[in-house]
Amino acid sequence: MTPLLDLRAITKRYPVPGGNSVTAVDAVDFHVMPGEILGIVGESGSGKTTLSRIAARLIPHDEGRITFDGEDITRISGAKFARHPKRRALQMVFQDPLASLNPRFRAREAIGDPVHRLGTAAERGRAAELVAEAARLAGLPERLMSAYPHQMSGGQRARVDIARAIVLRPKMILLDEPTSALDASLQAHVIRTLLDLRSELGLSFIFVSHDLNLVRLISDRLLVMHRGRVVEQGVAQAVFEAPQAEYTKTLIAAIPQVGRRRSV
Amino acid sequence: MLSLADIRFILRRNLVTAIAGVLIVVLMVVAIIGPYIVPHDPLQTNLREVLRPPSASYWFGTDHLGRDIFSRVITAARLDFAIAIIAVALSAAAGTAVGAFSGYLGGWVDKLLSRLVDVMMAFPLFVAAMALVAVLGNSVQSIVLATAIINLPFYFRLMRAEITQRREAGYVEAAIINGNGLGRILFTFLIPNALPPVIVQISLNLGWAILNTAGLAFIGLGVAPPTPEWGIMIQEGAAMMISGQWWVVVFPGAALALSVFCFSLLGDGIRDIMDPRRRS
Amino acid sequence: MTRTHENRLLEIEDLQLGFDGAQGLLPALRGVSVHLDRGELVALVGQSGSGKSVTGLTVLRLLGANARIAKGAIRFDGQDLLSFSERQMRGIRGGRIAMVFQNAKASLNPIRRVGDTLADIVLAHDTTGLSRKQALQKVVGLMAQIGIALPEERARAYPSELSGGMCQRIGIAAALASDPELIIADEPTSALDVTTQQLVMDTLTEAARARGVAVIFITHDLALASEYCDRAVVMNAGRIVEEGPADRVFTDPQHPYTRALLDALPYGKTDASELRPMTWTDPEDSAPGAEGPRS
Numbered sequence: 001m002t003p004l005l006d007l008r009a010i011t012k013r014y015p016v017p018g019g020n021s022v023t024a025v026d027a028v029d030f031h032v033m034p035g036e037i038l039g040i041v042g043e044s045g046s047g048k049t050t051l052s053r054i055a056a057r058l059i060p061h062d063e064g065r066i067t068f069d070g071e072d073i074t075r076i077s078g079a080k081f082a083r084h085p086k087r088r089a090l091q092m093v094f095q096d097p098l099a100s101l102n103p104r105f106r107a108r109e110a111i112g113d114p115v116h117r118l119g120t121a122a123e124r125g126r127a128a129e130l131v132a133e134a135a136r137l138a139g140l141p142e143r144l145m146s147a148y149p150h151q152m153s154g155g156q157r158a159r160v161d162i163a164r165a166i167v168l169r170p171k172m173i174l175l176d177e178p179t180s181a182l183d184a185s186l187q188a189h190v191i192r193t194l195l196d197l198r199s200e201l202g203l204s205f206i207f208v209s210h211d212l213n214l215v216r217l218i219s220d221r222l223l224v225m226h227r228g229r230v231v232e233q234g235v236a237q238a239v240f241e242a243p244q245a246e247y248t249k250t251l252i253a254a255i256p257q258v259g260r261r262r263s264v
Numbered sequence: 265m266l267s268l269a270d271i272r273f274i275l276r277r278n279l280v281t282a283i284a285g286v287l288i289v290v291l292m293v294v295a296i297i298g299p300y301i302v303p304h305d306p307l308q309t310n311l312r313e314v315l316r317p318p319s320a321s322y323w324f325g326t327d328h329l330g331r332d333i334f335s336r337v338i339t340a341a342r343l344d345f346a347i348a349i350i351a352v353a354l355s356a357a358a359g360t361a362v363g364a365f366s367g368y369l370g371g372w373v374d375k376l377l378s379r380l381v382d383v384m385m386a387f388p389l390f391v392a393a394m395a396l397v398a399v400l401g402n403s404v405q406s407i408v409l410a411t412a413i414i415n416l417p418f419y420f421r422l423m424r425a426e427i428t429q430r431r432e433a434g435y436v437e438a439a440i441i442n443g444n445g446l447g448r449i450l451f452t453f454l455i456p457n458a459l460p461p462v463i464v465q466i467s468l469n470l471g472w473a474i475l476n477t478a479g480l481a482f483i484g485l486g487v488a489p490p491t492p493e494w495g496i497m498i499q500e501g502a503a504m505m506i507s508g509q510w511w512v513v514v515f516p517g518a519a520l521a522l523s524v525f526c527f528s529l530l531g532d533g534i535r536d537i538m539d540p541r542r543r544s
Numbered sequence: 545m546t547r548t549h550e551n552r553l554l555e556i557e558d559l560q561l562g563f564d565g566a567q568g569l570l571p572a573l574r575g576v577s578v579h580l581d582r583g584e585l586v587a588l589v590g591q592s593g594s595g596k597s598v599t600g601l602t603v604l605r606l607l608g609a610n611a612r613i614a615k616g617a618i619r620f621d622g623q624d625l626l627s628f629s630e631r632q633m634r635g636i637r638g639g640r641i642a643m644v645f646q647n648a649k650a651s652l653n654p655i656r657r658v659g660d661t662l663a664d665i666v667l668a669h670d671t672t673g674l675s676r677k678q679a680l681q682k683v684v685g686l687m688a689q690i691g692i693a694l695p696e697e698r699a700r701a702y703p704s705e706l707s708g709g710m711c712q713r714i715g716i717a718a719a720l721a722s723d724p725e726l727i728i729a730d731e732p733t734s735a736l737d738v739t740t741q742q743l744v745m746d747t748l749t750e751a752a753r754a755r756g757v758a759v760i761f762i763t764h765d766l767a768l769a770s771e772y773c774d775r776a777v778v779m780n781a782g783r784i785v786e787e788g789p790a791d792r793v794f795t796d797p798q799h800p801y802t803r804a805l806l807d808a809l810p811y812g813k814t815d816a817s818e819l820r821p822m823t824w825t826d827p828e829d830s831a832p833g834a835e836g837p838r839s
Contacts, residue, residue, distance in 0.1 A: 100434030
């Protein structure tokens with residue numbers, strides 16, 4: 001089986017004042033198989049956010065090759081990729097749905113936007129039907145379809161964002177801290193919805209998060225990032241039970257656990 | 265655009281804005297229908313009625329040529345407002361579009377445009393307006409154009425700042441993921457969300473533009489006598505202040521001050537209304 | 545129920561409080577009773593809107609003008625804080641009761657060196673006539689005591705030159721600078737990464753234990769509460785649903801709300817299918833809690 005998304009030797013530098021540059025992502029390799037959930041964990045500044053945006057073709061990278069769904073998309077710029085036929089297959093769910101939804105779009109318009117931009121003529125013709133179906137799958141009640149983002153709760157906005165991501169039945173969704181703005185109960189709701197969608201629609205996920213407890217439960221495989229590099233990758237359960245890299249050990253030891261006392 | 269809740273909010277918390285808004289509507293109506301309802305011909309001189317103080321037949325008195333000041337003040341509103349509104353509309357439209365484009369693209373285009381605007385802003389505005397009118401020719405069109413040009417940098421900067429700040433907003437990323445191109449990102453996602461501060465600026469700016477028009481006329485640019493215009497009337501009346509004929513300058517001055525004041529109040533009020541965070 | 549307890553530092557009794565809003569009075573606390581002994585570390589745990597932060601702010605009387613206290617008492621060292629004048633409260637705030645904020649960087653004056661900010665606090669509460677230089681020395685000593693490396697250099701830095709974690713530890717030093725008896729820490733680590741979080745929590749709890757300072761630790765993180773605190777008080781919708789020893793409350797929860805909360809969180813689970821969205825609602829609360837707008 002060939003990977004759905006394959007990134008090789010990805011490097012991204014940001015210029016800093018004074019003519020130098022910092023390397024945010026340093027020669028990173030990873031792939032995601034069809035139907036797989038890859039977890040990317042790391043602390044702020046680890047490069048996980050930059051890497052996920054490169055993988056989503058939102059920002060350009062400096063070096064390395066990206067293959068998605070059998071096609072080399074390295075040379076296609078982000079702006080060009082926005083109109084590319086593969087765009088619809090590679091979608092993203094954002095961290096803060098209040099920020100990622102256009103404040104002036106009703107739920108119906110937000111979910112329908114990809115259909116009008118990326119759908120085929122046939123799909124555009126039955127846009128209303130597709131939007132209703134996506135909303136149903138994401139668990140968004142019909143009565144909210146005319147609501148604006150600021151009129152919805154955090155959980156409802158998350159569902160609009162998920163519905164928008166699945167409306168054109170993509171193959172892969174990048175989830176960038178999709179539940180970090182939510183309460184415990186809503187987080188459980190949204191995670192369950194996402195996992196149900198994965199089995200129903202046969203999706204692959206990249207799940208980017210700083211919540212290691214959650215990543216452990218969700219991911220098949222895990223990528224641990226530190227200062228722009230991948231310090232460890234492997235089967236999620238194995239990494240948590242027997243971390244190899246020093247950094248991973250420190251990281252896992254720092255995760256708060258219920259019922260454990262810190263010696264102070 | 266205004267919902268019932270907005271109107272209730274304005275009336276409850278912001279009576280001053282409501283009053284300013286009503287006054288502006290009244291001033292606009294006066295500007296439009298004024299020339300048809302004034303009691304006297306604003307250009308008609310009458311050497312037998314020179315410098316009469318306010319009375320039942322001449323509400324605001326008469327000037328040194330015996331013209332009815334009330335009729336002239338009312339008739340002038342149309343010209344002053346028209347110049348200000350057209351000029352501000354031009355600079356808001358152009359400044360906003362160019363600012364949005366520059367802010368979103370960034371890079372050398374942005375740098376070049378920003379420096380150009382900095383150069384424009386380096387001149388004192390009124391002096392720049394004078395110079396422009398001198399170059400473009402002494403006409404009403406020149407006043408409109410000059411006022412539009414000197415205001416352009418404010419809209420450019422405002423929009424550019426708003427767009428730069430929103431360029432990396434989540435919904436712009438989502439728009440790219442959804443397959444939106446540059447034009448749609450700018451005109452459907454970014455500009456509508458960045459408009460509220462521009463609308464505030466327009467309202468504040470209108471008052472300023474009226475003042476600017478009157479100021480240019482005061483020093484003899486743009487509009488020429490005997491056209492009824494507040495700046496010219498103030499200029500003509502200034503000398504008579506000393507000899508005791510206060511009404512010649514006070515009424516056009518009051519009309520000018522009232523208009524500027526109302527637009528400023530309205531601008532402040534709109535800022536409160538547009539920013540829901542300032543409500544609770 | 546007034547008890548005399550020589551070790552009792554703070555006693556909140558049946559506190560009922562609401563906020564005046566456009567739709568009338570919005571209840572925030574519906575009868576909250578919490579007590580705290582000297583040197584005790586107590587966690588107030590709850591989801592957003594549970595009333596945990598409001599409880600902390602009420603102790604310092606830092607609520608907005610639209611807060612209405614309907615009932616209850618807050619006794620600090622035997623004195624009723626609710627009867628204090630604003631002037632008397634200013635003596636308490638940042639003095640006998642200090643606060644650590646979620647974002648210390650924002651709570652430190654950006655145009656002053658952090659050492660100066662801290663020296664101001666020392667001088668404001670000093671009764672022995674310290675000079676400014678001595679106050680600065682005390683600040684540097686304090687920073688060293690709580691494990692900040694290169695304290696002299698850090699004291700000369702501006703908040704913007706320091707990392708979020710470092711600012712948070714400076715915030716702890718600022719709270720300790722007035723020799724308080726109680727520190728209220730409102731989500732002091734929720735903006736930090738886990739490794740930094742551990743460092744900041746270690747710093748806070750070690751310093752508090754060493755000085756016998758009591759801490760009210762306000763958090764949504766059950767695990768963090770259970771790791772660092774003596775007692776945990778679980779709040780939901782303005783009420784206390786359960787309290788007990790911090791490690792016991794979350795390993796052997798008695799109240800259905802606490803159980804439901806733990807079922808929704810990843811702790812101790814091996815598969816995501818074990819995550820159970822909460823269905824429990826307060827029987828006294830007619831409004832459904834699951835998908836309502838968040839406050």
